[in-house]
Amino acid sequence: MFMHSLPAWLVPVLLAVTLLIGLLLPWRWTAIVLLLPTVFLAWLMTVSWPLLSPVGKVLRSGAVLVLLWATVARLTGRL
Numbered sequence: 001m002f003m004h005s006l007p008a009w010l011v012p013v014l015l016a017v018t019l020l021i022g023l024l025l026p027w028r029w030t031a032i033v034l035l036l037p038t039v040f041l042a043w044l045m046t047v048s049w050p051l052l053s054p055v056g057k058v059l060r061s062g063a064v065l066v067l068l069w070a071t072v073a074r075l076t077g078r079l
Contacts, residue, residue: 015040023070031074038067 003011015037022034045060052060 022074028075028077031071034067034071034074038064038071041067 018033018036022030022037025033041060042064045064048060049057
């Protein structure tokens with residue numbers, strides 16, 4: 001697959017950069033940038049769902065929900 005050929009540090013760094021850009025820049029269109037890590041983490045959660053413990057399911061679901069909340073808050077101008 002494509003992700004296996006990437007360096008191991010690249011995906012977490014890109015995730016952190018898109019989160020920082022989406023949360024720290026003042027423009028409303030940065031909500032689109034926040035959608036990238038939200039969709040990626042949701043995809044990762046669905047792929048690994050059968051293997052997760054109940055606590056892991058709750059934590060990952062919470063992380064996706066918090067990112068989704070931040071995206072909607074950024075779009076509406078509340079964040």
